[in-house]
Amino acid sequence: xxxxxxxxxxxxxxxxxxxxxxxxxxxxxxxxxxxxxxxxxxxxxxxxxxxxxxxxxxxxxxxxxxxxxxxxxxxxxxxxxxxxxxxxxxxxxxxxxxxxxxxxxxxxxxxxxxxxxxxxxxxxxxxxxxxxxxxxxxxxxxxxxxxxxxxxxxxxxxxxxxxxxxxxxxxxxx
Numbered sequence: 001x002x003x004x005x006x007x008x009x010x011x012x013x014x015x016x017x018x019x020x021x022x023x024x025x026x027x028x029x030x031x032x033x034x035x036x037x038x039x040x041x042x043x044x045x046x047x048x049x050x051x052x053x054x055x056x057x058x059x060x061x062x063x064x065x066x067x068x069x070x071x072x073x074x075x076x077x078x079x080x081x082x083x084x085x086x087x088x089x090x091x092x093x094x095x096x097x098x099x100x101x102x103x104x105x106x107x108x109x110x111x112x113x114x115x116x117x118x119x120x121x122x123x124x125x126x127x128x129x130x131x132x133x134x135x136x137x138x139x140x141x142x143x144x145x146x147x148x149x150x151x152x153x154x155x156x157x158x159x160x161x162x163x164x165x166x167x168x169x170x171x172x173x174x
Contacts, residue, residue: 003153004063004095009053009131009136013044018055025085026067032122033149047082052106055112056099063090068107068115070165074142076154078114079107108157116154118144127151165168 013019021094047053047067056064066084074080081103088097107115116138119126135153144150 003092004056004058004093004098006054006056006064006099009055009065012051012053012067015055015062016054016141017057018065019079021055021062021065021087022084024087025083028058028085029120033120036149038107040166046103051082052110053083054099056089056095058090058095063087064095064100066100066103068103068110068112071142074116076116076138076141077112078116078154078157079110079112081107081115081117084117091125097133100129100133103124104157113158114154114156116141116152118150118152120149121151122149127153 003047009015009018013022022044023040026038026043026084030038046112047068048071049052051067051069053065053067053088055062064086067082068079069082071080081100084096084099084103104115117135118140119130121127133155133161135155136151138154139145140147140152144152
C-alpha cells in the first residue's frame with residue numbers, strides 16, 4: 001500500500017470524499033446488523049456539529065476517517081471517538097492504528113484525558129484494533145446503556161504510551 005497522510009478535515013462531511021466514505025460505513029453497519037433499522041440522517045447526527053474529523057488519504061483518496069467530539073450526555077470525562085472507518089482496500093495496512101493515534105493526539109491537544117467509544121459486537125475487527133491499541137472495555141454509556149450489541153471502550157490519554165508520536169506520514173490535528 002502507498003503511503004498515507006492523516007489531516008484534519010475542516011469542514012467535516014462537506015468534503016465529498018469523506019462524505020462518500022461515511023456513506024460506505026453506514027452501508028456496512030446496516031449489513032452487519034440486519035435486524036436493526038437505521039436511519040442514515042439520524043445515525044450521522046450522532047457525530048455532532050462540533051465533531052472534529054480526521055481524514056486519511058492514500059494517493060489523494062480518502063481511505064479512512066474518524067471524528068473526535070465532546071459528549072456531555074455520555075456521563076464520561078474526556079472526548080468520544082465517532083465514525084472510525086477504514087475502507088476495505090486499506091485494511092491491514094496500519095492505517096487504522098495511525099488514525100487512532102492521530103485521534104488520541106487530537107483529543108489530548110484539546111485537553112481530554114480520556115478517549116472513549118462505542119462499537120458493536122458485529123465488528124470484531126474494530127474491537128481488535130481498539131484492544132491492541134490499549135483500549136479497555138467500559139460500561140455502556142449514554143443512549144448505548146441496555147443495548148445488547150454495544151461494546152464500549154476507553155483509553156487514558158495521560159499515560160506515556162498515549163503520548164507516542166503519530167507516524168511521520170501523518171499530520172496531527174491542531
